[in-house]
Amino acid sequence: MNYWLVKSDPDTYGWDELVKEKNTAWTGVRNYQARNNLKLMKKGDEIFFYHSGNESSVVALAKVVKEFYQDPTTKEPAWVCVNIAAVKKLNRAVSLQEIKANSALKNLLLVRNGRLSVMPVSEKEFKAIMQMAG
DNA sequence: GCCAACGTTGGC
């Protein structure tokens, strides 16, 4: 079991949309590092759902339901997507500020590479964030 | 709305 974090701008596609759709193709990734992470996702892996912008918080948990395949929104074979499904909203959103303040999370790519939109999360980091979420 | 950080592009 691996853990991941994906970012989304709630104005474009937020947690509420995912809950409504239940299962969505995570398309539109056009960054190689993020793409490589998509390719490493396995069915059943858990994913933190992060809202960028005003919220800047981890808000919920999703999971991988379909492993990578050609992103249907482009013909370029370089790009892939996966399908993710809503699992549950966190009891409490964990803000970027709190994450930055937690020394256990200082190596989290969310902090170290603010612009990456799909990133791995270690088991320790996953647990730390879950604990903060209550 | 600004700007820093980063990735990508393209000229050489």
Added chain:
DNA sequence: GCCAACGTTGGC
């Protein structure tokens, strides 16, 4: 293959 210029992301 280097690097300057540019565009985009995302926090503040």
